[in-house]
Amino acid sequence: MTTYISTRGQAPDTTFAEALLNGIAPDGGLYVPKAWPRLSAAETAALAGQTYGDITRRTLAAFVGESLSNGVIGDSVRRLEAAFAHPAVTPLVELEPGLFLLELFHGPTAAFKDLAMQLMAPLLEAALAERGEDLLLLTATSGDTGAAAVRAFAGARRVSLAVLHPLDRVSPVQRRQMTTVDAPNVLNLAVRGDFDDCQRLVKLLLADPDLKASRQVSSVNSINWGRLAGQIPYYLAALSQLPAPPQFVVPTGNFGDAFAGWAAGRMGPKVGRFTAAVNANDALVRLLSEGRYVRRPTKPTASVSMDVQAPSNLERLVFECTGRDAERTRTVFEDFTREGAVEIEPKLVATLRAEISAVSIDDARTAEEIRRAWQEYGRVLCPHTAVALAAARGLDRDEGPIVALATAHASKFPEFVADALGFEPEPCPQVLAIGDRAERFETVRPEPEAALAAVRELLAR
Numbered sequence: 498m499t500t501y502i503s504t505r506g507q508a509p510d511t512t513f514a515e516a517l518l519n520g521i522a523p524d525g526g527l528y529v530p531k532a533w534p535r536l537s538a539a540e541t542a543a544l545a546g547q548t549y550g551d552i553t554r555r556t557l558a559a560f561v562g563e564s565l566s567n568g569v570i571g572d573s574v575r576r577l578e579a580a581f582a583h584p585a586v587t588p589l590v591e592l593e594p595g596l597f598l599l600e601l602f603h604g605p606t607a608a609f610k611d612l613a614m615q616l617m618a619p620l621l622e623a624a625l626a627e628r629g630e631d632l633l634l635l636t637a638t639s640g641d642t643g644a645a646a647v648r649a650f651a652g653a654r655r656v657s658l659a660v661l662h663p664l665d666r667v668s669p670v671q672r673r674q675m676t677t678v679d680a681p682n683v684l685n686l687a688v689r690g691d692f693d694d695c696q697r698l699v700k701l702l703l704a705d706p707d708l709k710a711s712r713q714v715s716s717v718n719s720i721n722w723g724r725l726a727g728q729i730p731y732y733l734a735a736l737s738q739l740p741a742p743p744q745f746v747v748p749t750g751n752f753g754d755a756f757a758g759w760a761a762g763r764m765g766p767k768v769g770r771f772t773a774a775v776n777a778n779d780a781l782v783r784l785l786s787e788g789r790y791v792r793r794p795t796k797p798t799a800s801v802s803m804d805v806q807a808p809s810n811l812e813r814l815v816f817e818c819t820g821r822d823a824e825r826t827r828t829v830f831e832d833f834t835r836e837g838a839v840e841i842e843p844k845l846v847a848t849l850r851a852e853i854s855a856v857s858i859d860d861a862r863t864a865e866e867i868r869r870a871w872q873e874y875g876r877v878l879c880p881h882t883a884v885a886l887a888a889a890r891g892l893d894r895d896e897g898p899i900v901a902l903a904t905a906h907a908s909k910f911p912e913f914v915a916d917a918l919g920f921e922p923e924p925c926p927q928v929l930a931i932g933d934r935a936e937r938f939e940t941v942r943p944e945p946e947a948a949l950a951a952v953r954e955l956l957a958r
């Protein structure tokens with residue numbers, strides 16, 4: 498039996514399926530497995546000969562347990578493989594001896610969010626069908642999460658999806674990926690405001706008593722354990738191809754992707770240091786260097802999907818680094834929510850630093866790395882990937898091969914890349930496929946009444 502517990506210790510133990518449906522635990526904490534599933538040494542060695550699908554089936558079997566009926570995992574993995582354009586799903590590319598890119602952008606929306614979202618949609622549909630329930634999913638997006646969710650859930654029978662993006666503040670490619678999908682169960686709301694307004698509206702809607710009374714309401718951002726479970730397989734796939742434990746460098750916003758990598762290490766395989774590469778939004782760097790976790794206003798950068806000031810998944814790492822002390826974890830994050838700042842005691846900071854490093858790369862260095870990767874390898878990087886590769890330059894290759902995660906295709910962010918290189922990136926097939934189809938979205942004021950009215954209409958369709 499695979500059981501899930503809350504990082505804040507005041508919610509009942511639950512199953513994978515319930516954690517998936519709930520998103521956040523009822524005590525405000527995040528779900529983690531009660532015990533980390535372990536791969537034996539033989540199983541770890543056997544990963545090397547397996548396909549991405551095999552590795553994903555094995556990983557999901559460990560995390561889902563018996564909470565979904567037989568066959569559901571196989572169906573979801575087949576769907577994932579069919580949705581990806583590359584036979585390896587997440588190819589590992591050597592740039593020069595000891596330095597690799599793990600390409601996570603071969604899915605339908607050309608960003609790594611597809612990897613978990615394509616798995617999550619059929620898993621959620623199965624959980625809902627078994628319960629005879631319907632679900633409303635709400636998500637605020639600065640671009641990639643919304644696009645991946647729209648593609649994964651369009652046409653789902655038991656899920657209605659409302660995606661809130663800030664009007665005129667996502668890239669035109671990202672917007673069109675969301676708004677050109679014509680499905681009756683999907684609603685795109687362009688909010689006259691910024692990303693924080695979108696997040697605030699989602700929080701208010703998630704707590705709306707009438708909505709909650711009408712059906713299960715949840716969210717698809719990376720607080721949801723289902724997202725992280727779907728991101729562990731590519732770490733296992735990458736390390737199985739390397740002769741020594743790799744040092745992963747993860748372009749980081751909400752710390753979901755990085756935590757999934759850390760979790761892969763907990764399953765048994767040897768992994769080197771984890772580096773969270775962030776942009777100018779550097780709360781993590783300051784936490785590890787100064788021992789203070791402080792919320793500052795979000796700075797807009799070229800790596801928009803990483804413009805996050807309070808990485809939500811840090812709570813999972815703090816829980817682990819306190820020796821799974823739920824009381825202590827709850828205090829840290831309740832204080833942080835209330836005060837916007839919290840002191841972390843030196844012993845805990847030292848434990849966090851033993852697990853991860855954090856490096857901040859500003860937009861000037863990001864542009865410089867885009868030029869360097871073009872000159873040295875003939876490769877055009879997206880700004881998020883460039884943040885990771887720039888951070889990877891500072892690591893010591895004697896400590897193991899370095900794997901920087903390539904989280905999106907450059908042609909999703911043509912303006913910044915063109916400014917750095919002097920030419921526009923070649924559009925990938927996924928971007929070309931958007932074509933000139935009609936866009937569908939509703940523009941709303943940043944007020945709950947307007948968003949609520951639109952969501953009620955969606956549910957009545």
Ligand SMILES: *Cc1c(COP(=O)(O)O)cnc(C)c1O
Pocket residue numbers: 608609610641642719748749750751752753754755802803881882904905
């Ligand atoms: C979401 C995103 C990230 C950051 O991932 P987190 O899990 O939030 O840390 C990095 N790069 C791209 C392209 C993304 O869309």
